[in-house]
Amino acid sequence: MINKESMEFLKTGSMAKDRNVLPKELFERIIANNSILIENAKVFMDYLLSFMQEKNFTIILTDKNANVLEIVGGEYILQRSKKDLNFLKGAILNESLDEKSAINLAIKHKSPSQVCGDEHQEPSHKNWSCYAAPIMIEEELMGTLCLSAYTKEPNAKALGMIIASAKGIENQIKNHLKTLKIQEQMKYQSAIVENISEGFLMIDNKGVVTYLNEKGSKILGVNKVESIGRHIGDLVPFKPIILEVLSTGKGYTDREYVLENYKGEKFHLLKTANPIRDENGELIGVIDIFKEIKYVKKMVNSMLGAKASFTFDDIVGDSSKIQESIAIAKNAAQSSSNTLILGESGTGKELFAQAIHNHSSRRNGPFIAINCAAMPKELIESELFGYAAGAFTGGIKGGRPGKFELANGGTIFLDEIGDMPISVQAKLLRVLQDRKVVRVGGDNVFKVDVRIIAATNKNLQEACKANEFRWDIYYRLNVLTINVPPLRKRKEDIEVITLHLIKKINKRLEKVVTGITESALNVLKSNSWKGNVRELENILERAINVCEGNEIDIQQLPENIISEQSMIVDNNEDFFEIMSLEEMERKLIEKILIHCKGNISKASKVLSVSRNTLYNKMEKYRLTI
Ligand SMILES: Nc1ncnc2c1ncn2[C@@H]1O[C@H](COP(=O)(O)OP(=O)(O)OP(=O)(O)O)[C@@H](O)[C@H]1O
Numbered sequence: 226m227i228n229k230e231s232m233e234f235l236k237t238g239s240m241a242k243d244r245n246v247l248p249k250e251l252f253e254r255i256i257a258n259n260s261i262l263i264e265n266a267k268v269f270m271d272y273l274l275s276f277m278q279e280k281n282f283t284i285i286l287t288d289k290n291a292n293v294l295e296i297v298g299g300e301y302i303l304q305r306s307k308k309d310l311n312f313l314k315g316a317i318l319n320e321s322l323d324e325k326s327a328i329n330l331a332i333k334h335k336s337p338s339q340v341c342g343d344e345h346q347e348p349s350h351k352n353w354s355c356y357a358a359p360i361m362i363e364e365e366l367m368g369t370l371c372l373s374a375y376t377k378e379p380n381a382k383a384l385g386m387i388i389a390s391a392k393g394i395e396n397q398i399k400n401h402l403k404t405l406k407i408q409e410q411m412k413y414q415s416a417i418v419e420n421i422s423e424g425f426l427m428i429d430n431k432g433v434v435t436y437l438n439e440k441g442s443k444i445l446g447v448n449k450v451e452s453i454g455r456h457i458g459d460l461v462p463f464k465p466i467i468l469e470v471l472s473t474g475k476g477y478t479d480r481e482y483v484l485e486n487y488k489g490e491k492f493h494l495l496k497t498a499n500p501i502r503d504e505n506g507e508l509i510g511v512i513d514i515f516k517e518i519k520y521v522k523k524m525v526n527s528m529l530g531a532k533a534s535f536t537f538d539d540i541v542g543d544s545s546k547i548q549e550s551i552a553i554a555k556n557a558a559q560s561s562s563n564t565l566i567l568g569e570s571g572t573g574k575e576l577f578a579q580a581i582h583n584h585s586s587r588r589n590g591p592f593i594a595i596n597c598a599a600m601p602k603e604l605i606e607s608e609l610f611g612y613a614a615g616a617f618t619g620g621i622k623g624g625r626p627g628k629f630e631l632a633n634g635g636t637i638f639l640d641e642i643g644d645m646p647i648s649v650q651a652k653l654l655r656v657l658q659d660r661k662v663v664r665v666g667g668d669n670v671f672k673v674d675v676r677i678i679a680a681t682n683k684n685l686q687e688a689c690k691a692n693e694f695r696w697d698i699y700y701r702l703n704v705l706t707i708n709v710p711p712l713r714k715r716k717e718d719i720e721v722i723t724l725h726l727i728k729k730i731n732k733r734l735e736k737v738v739t740g741i742t743e744s745a746l747n748v749l750k751s752n753s754w755k756g757n758v759r760e761l762e763n764i765l766e767r768a769i770n771v772c773e774g775n776e777i778d779i780q781q782l783p784e785n786i787i788s789e790q791s792m793i794v795d796n797n798e799d800f801f802e803i804m805s806l807e808e809m810e811r812k813l814i815e816k817i818l819i820h821c822k823g824n825i826s827k828a829s830k831v832l833s834v835s836r837n838t839l840y841n842k843m844e845k846y847r848l849t850i
Contacts, residue, residue, distance in 0.1 A: 245316075245317040246313070246315050246316050246317065247292060247315040247316075247317060249315075252292075252314070252315040255288060255292055255294070256294065258288075259288050259294055259367075259368065261398055261401055261402070262286070262288070262294070262360065262367050262368050262394075262398065263286065263294050263295055264401070265394050265397040265398045265401055266286045266294075266295065266360070266368075266370060266394045267286075267295060268397070269370070269390045269393050269394050269397075270284045270286060270295060270297045270370070270390075271297060273372070273386065273390055274297050274298065280298075280299040280302065281299075281302055281374055281375045281376060282298060282302065282372055282373060282374040282375065283296055283297065283298030283302055283303060283306045283312055283372075283373050284296070284297050284298065284370070284371065284372050284373075285297075285312055285328075285370075285371050285373070286368060286369070286370055286371075287318060287328055287332075287368050287369045287371065288367070288368045289332065289366040289367060289368055289369075290317075290319055290332075291317070291318040291319035291328050291329060291332055291369070292315070292316070292317055292318070292319075293312060293313065293314055293315060293316040293318060294314070294368065295314065296312055296313065296314060302375055305375060306353075306373060306375075308349070309349040309350060309352065309353060310349070310350060310353060310355075310373060312373065319332070324346070325340060325344070325345070325346055326340060326345070326347075326350070326355060326357075327339055327340045327355035327356055327357035327371060327373075328355070328357045328369050328371050330357070331357035331358060331359045331369045331371070332359065332366065332369060335359050335361065335366055336359065337356070337357065337358040337359070337384060337387070337388050337391075338356075338357055339354070339355065339356045339357075339379065339383070339384045340354070340355050341353075341354035341355070341377065341378070341379040342354060342376075342377030342378070342379075343377070351377070352375060352376070352377060353373050353374065353375060353376070353377075354373070354374050354376055354377060354378065354379055354380065354383070355371060355372070355373040355374075356371065356372045356373075356380075356383045356384040356386075356387045357369050357370065357371035357372075357387065358370055358371075358384075358387045358388045358390070358391035358392075359391065360391050360394050360395055360398070361395060362395060362398055362399065362402070367398070369391075370387055370390055370391045370394060371387065372386070372387045418436070418438045419438050419439055421438070421440070422440065422516065422520060423440060423441075423514050423515060423516040424438065424440045424441030424442075424443075424444045424445070424494075424513075424514070424515040424516070425437070425438040425440070425441050425512075425513075425514055426438075426441045426445075426457070426467065426512075426513040426514075426515075427501075427510060427511070427512050427513070428457050428467060428471070428510055428511050428513075429509065429510045430471060430507075430508050430509050430510055431456070432456050432457050432458060432465075432467075432468055432471060433454060433455065433456055433457075434452045434453055434454065434455055434456075434457055434460070435453065435510065436453070437449050437452050437453065441515070444484075444486070444492050444494070444515065444517070445460060445461055445486055446461075446486030446487050446488040446490055447460050447461075447486075447487075461484070461486060461487070462485070462486065462487050463484060463485070466482065466496070466498075467498050467511050467513045470498045470499070470500055470511045470513075471500075471508065471511055474500055474508055475500070476497070476498050476499035476500055476511075477496075477497065477498055478497045479495050479496070479497055480495070480496050480497075480614075481493070481494070481495055481496075481518070481614065481624055482494050482495075482496050482515075483669050492517060493517065493518045493519070493671065494515045494516065494517060494518060495515065495516050495517075495518055495521055496513065496514070496515045497513070497514045497515075498511055498512065498513040498514075499511065499512050518626070518630075519633065519634075522591075522626065522630065522631050522633065523591070525631065531591040531592060531593050531631065531632075531635075532591070532592055533578075533579035533580075533582040533583050533588075533592035533636070534579065535576050535579040535580050535583065536579075536580050536583045536584065537551055537554070537555060537580045537584060539576060539580065540573060540576055540577065540580060541718070541721055541722050541725040542715060542718035542721065542722060543717065543718060543721060544710075544715035544717050544718045546710040546714060546715045547709075547710060547715055547718060550577070550707055550708060550709050550710065553705075553706075553707050554577050554580060554581050554584075554707050555584060556705075557581055557705045557707065558580075558581045558582075558584035558585045559585070560705070561585070561586075561587075561676045562704040562705050563657065563676075563677045563678075563679070563701055563702050563703075563704045563705070564578075564581065564676075564677070564678045564679070564702075564704065564705040564706075564707065565642075565678075565679050565680070565681075565685075565702045565703050565704075565705070565706045565707070566578060566678065566679070566680040566681075566706075566707045566709060567680070567681060567682075567706060567707070567708050567709070568680070568682060568708060568709030568710070568711070568757075569682050569709075569711045569755075569757055570682045570756065570757065570759070571756045571757035571758055571759030571760055572709040572710065572711055572712070572757045572758060573709055573757075573758055574640070574680040574682075574709055575594065575638065575640060575680070577707060577709060578592075578594070578636070578638040578640075578678045578680060579592060579638075581636075581678060582635070582636040582638075582676075582678070585636070585676065587634065587635050587636055587676055590632075590633075590634035590635025590636070591631060591632050591633075591634065591635035591636075592632075592635055592636050592638065593628045593631050593632040593635065593636070593637050593638065594637075594638040594640060595608060595609065595628050595637070595638070595639060595640065596640040596641055597639060597640065597641045597642055597643075597644045597645045598640075598641035598644035599641070602646045602648075605645065605646060605649050606648070606649045606652065606665055607625075607627065607665045608627060608628060609627050609628050609629055609649065609652075609653070610627040610629060610652060610662050610663065610664055610665055611624065611625050611626040611627030611629075611630055611662070611664040611665065611667075612624055612625055612627075612664050612665040612666050612667070613664045613665065613666045613667025613668075613669070614667075624664060624667065626664075627662065627664065629656055629662045629673050629675055630662060630671055630673060632673070632675045633673045633674055633675060634674055634675075635675065635676070636675065636676045636677075636678060637675050637676070637677055637678070638678050638679075638680070639677065639678070639679040639680070640679075640680050641680070641681060641682070641683075642679040642680065642681050642685075642702065643681040643682075643683030643685055643688050643693075643694060644681075644683075645694075647692075647693065647694075647695070650694070650695045650698055651695075653698060654695065654697055654698055654701070656673070656675075656677075657677065657698060657701040657702070658701070660672060660673050660674065660675065661673070677702070679702045685699050685703075686699070711754070711757055712754040712757045712758055712761065713753050713754050716750055719746075719749055719750050719761070720746060720750070722758060722761065723741060723746065723749060723761065723765065724740070724741075726758075726761065726762050726765050727739070727740065727741065727765060727769065727777070730762070730765055730766050730769050731769060734766070734769060734770065736769050736770075736772070737775050738769045738772050738774075738775055738776065738777060739775045739776065740775070740776045740777070741776060741777040741778075742776050742777065742778045742779070743833075743834050743835070743838060744778070744779050744810070744832075744834055744838065744842075745768075745776075745777050745778050745779045745781070745782055747832060747833035747834060748779055748782055748786055749761070749764075749782070749786070750833060751833070752786050764782065764783060764786065765777070767781075767783065768781035768782055769781075779806060779810060780806045780807075784806070784809075807846075810842070810846075811846040811848070813832075814828075814832065814839070814842055814843065814846065814848060815846075815848055817831050817832055818843075818848065818850065823850035825839060825840070825850075
């Protein structure tokens, strides 16, 4: 209670020196910066106030610069301390003339201090005894706590009390900071767990869900918030395998599972579950991470490069035959129907298959190619359809998806389909009919969305007649058919393909070959190309490797190609004589000249060189008519 006398004093009593008070905005900023200090100190300040019997004191809290942040005390004593000591929120005490005040000393020495009665320098302070203690966190000063009693007499317990309270505040702040750190970490952790593409489930040792992320709740078909606190067995319509980890104490990595939730949604998952143990090794829960296999496959495909790199622009050739094939293939790209590409080996069937895929709506999906002839018969089935966990000894634990599953959402290219073993064809028929795959040794049926392109250099109808290939498969594959013509039936394409391949190989081998001489090109044009474009590519690669100039010449071509040309000229004559390439060229020109009875125009036509080139060669080899 403020009595009459006291009121009188407040009106007339001597005032503390008029000292600075922080401007409002700056004070608000300082308050915000010291919010943790204030929040934790306030509890102690209120407690101290209620604990003390006498009410002739105030308790103030300052920041590290002696700015008053908080003040508590009885109403009268607050007014009095305001007048005598400038104790009010926002006051700047370090500018006090009284450098020897308890607060300034505690700040300066970072240790508790007490200043009583006449020890004060300021006259208005002399009726007070002050006790201050620094508040330190990790050796850094945060502020001070000060008790000022309106009495000259020192109080034996006051300093001890203020030191203990400052220590209490320090501990409180440390805990507060720890909690904030933990909260922040948890925020990060939950941000991570919420943003991963996998489902994340945590149960305690009784099987009760303690955490489930958004993705996990989608897969399990349950409400994320409502699941917390419920037993996992009550949430799903199947026996949760995560409970096995609780009973065995053993986790597992990347096991494959197919689950169906209460909504009837089916998920094909790869699961990893691990027990959580406390510091004594006691099992306290299980963490379960499950990812949808379709994303795993996508990743596998992108890492294995299961992509089609060629487009129709890569199919070189101006002949009407190849242009016709390209037009049919472009049409095929617009549909998802099964497609059969027929052509001799090396004609570019895979090139066509890739171009079709890249031109189709599945271009962003995988392109998976498998050569049925290059694979041991026993492996084809599991390569194509995968195998279930434990299907055979030696198989990877947990099973493996096959090419059809990996091609989901894209295209599968079955090269050399004519070589597919008859035993595997029945299973292939099922995929062709209803796009369903059953792994070897398994019974789960996986639906796949795959476009099938098959290719062969065999006559499939003949193979069907010989019971080596199933008619039903043949008819299903033969929905759209593309015939890729052999190179010998489109000789007009040889020049443009050669130039295209030279560029391509040159780049790959980092060579400087830019072209081919006319005579070398003519040799190529008259070859029969049993191995088609692949053979041409190989011959050019070999030539570029041995070419020292920047044009490929006859000398760099293999002998069998040149001799094939001379055989055409004189196929009655055995050609086993060993001779140099130049000799061979000379002999060839000589034969042609004889064959054409010295007619230069005719001979140059047969040799496919200009008259000038022929004259030059004749001069070089000293040939006359
Ligand atoms: N028209 C073309 N233009 C450019 N390059 C071509 C052309 N045709 C084929 N090639 C190239 O020839 C090589 C063989 O082509 P590809 O592998 O597609 O033939 P294939 O018919 O599938 O062979 P196989 O029957 O032996 O599997 C590849 O390097 C390909 O790029």
